[in-house]
Amino acid sequence: MDITIKTIEDLSLNAWPSHQIQVYDGWLLRFSYFYTHRTNSVEQIGASLLPLSEKIPYCEEVYRKWGTPAIFKITPLLDPSFDRMLAERGYITEHETEVMTMQLADYRGSSLSSVPVSIRNTIPQSWIEGLFALKGTTNIMHRQVVPSMYRAIPKDTICADIRDNGRIIATGLGILDREYIGLYAIHVHPDYRRKHFARAICCSILEEARRQGASRGYLQVVKGNTPARALYESLGFQFLYEYWFRTRYFY
Numbered sequence: 001m002d003i004t005i006k007t008i009e010d011l012s013l014n015a016w017p018s019h020q021i022q023v024y025d026g027w028l029l030r031f032s033y034f035y036t037h038r039t040n041s042v043e044q045i046g047a048s049l050l051p052l053s054e055k056i057p058y059c060e061e062v063y064r065k066w067g068t069p070a071i072f073k074i075t076p077l078l079d080p081s082f083d084r085m086l087a088e089r090g091y092i093t094e095h096e097t098e099v100m101t102m103q104l105a106d107y108r109g110s111s112l113s114s115v116p117v118s119i120r121n122t123i124p125q126s127w128i129e130g131l132f133a134l135k136g137t138t139n140i141m142h143r144q145v146v147p148s149m150y151r152a153i154p155k156d157t158i159c160a161d162i163r164d165n166g167r168i169i170a171t172g173l174g175i176l177d178r179e180y181i182g183l184y185a186i187h188v189h190p191d192y193r194r195k196h197f198a199r200a201i202c203c204s205i206l207e208e209a210r211r212q213g214a215s216r217g218y219l220q221v222v223k224g225n226t227p228a229r230a231l232y233e234s235l236g237f238q239f240l241y242e243y244w245f246r247t248r249y250f251y
Contacts, residue, residue: 005076005241007180008099008218013043015175015182017152019145022062025050029059032149033141034068037095037245039149041071044078052085064250075243083246091246096223100237104181104215107206108236115162115200119208123150123159123173130161130168134187158208160201164192172201174209181209183219186228199231206235 018030018039026046032039042059063070072091074083087093128147137143158174158181169192173185183205188197206217221228223242 002077004101005099007178008101008240009043009075009077010045011175011177011180011182011218012038012220013045014155014177015153015184017149017154019149024058025055027055027059029062031063031066031068033139033145035139035142035146035149037071037247038073040068041073041245043073052082056086056089060248060250069247069249071248072246073243074246076241086246086248089248091248094245094247096242096244097220098223098229098242099218099220099240100229100232101240102217102235102237104206104210104217106236107210107217108234109199109203109206112196112200112203115195115197117200117204118161118163119204120159121157123153123157127159127161127168127171131171131185131187133168134171134189156212158205158212160204162192162197162201170197170201172198172205174205176209176212176214179213179215181206181214181217183217186219198228199235202231202235 013028016038019032021031022029026044026048028043028045030039030041030043034040048055060070072086125147128150132143137146153175156176158176160172160174161168162170169189171185171187172183175182175184183202186198186201209217217237219232219237221232
């Protein structure tokens with residue numbers, strides 16, 4: 001199981017680059033102006049030689065200078081004592097996330113022919129602008145740097161959207177890496193929910209991924225998002241593990 005978890009963690013790092021990255025004694029310090037926790041946190045990817053009593057304060061100082069909270073990603077691959085250590089330093093738990101996986105041979109969906117999903121293998125600026133609108137992204141710095149983060153994805157992509165009168169009202173992004181397809185950026189405008197648009201987006205990406213040779217899928221869903229998890233389970237995804245972030249804010 002740890003091998004699969006490590007693989008998924010590697011894939012997710014490839015799938016979502018940060019604006020800046022520093023390598024520090026087996027740790028990646030990721031920085032993206034606090035756009036998301038994942039792209040603005042410390043991830044442990046290799047052997048560590050320096051003492052934690054030195055490393056944690058070093059990371060805190062780096063993020064303090066960057067003007068964002070210090071955030072550490074906690075996965076089952078880490079010793080539980082590390083999470084407890086951060087808690088003792090005043091770190092709080094945020095963004096608990098469930099990771100789900102599937103063998104595409106077990107895929108139980110089908111595209112809805114009545115829903116016109118557009119598929120392309122590039123990520124156009126119009127799609128990013130549509131995603132910003134769906135998420136309510138108004139931060140000027142985020143709007144400047146995030147497009148470059150999408151363009152920096154080093155893997156093949158399957159970009160999907162649904163439009164109404166030219167306006168993007170649903171999005172999804174598939175990222176192909178090895179035999180896996182990762183599902184990302186599944187968003188539907190509130191006025192268009194309960195119309196099976198999210199299902200149509202997911203099915204279109206998964207079916208295109210199978211055509212391109214993928215045999216496994218993975219995704220990440222915020223813990224407690226019952227409707228999203230129900231959708232993914234109906235497609236054949238099953239829970240594998242969860243991760244969360246430990247955050248310390250500097251006031």
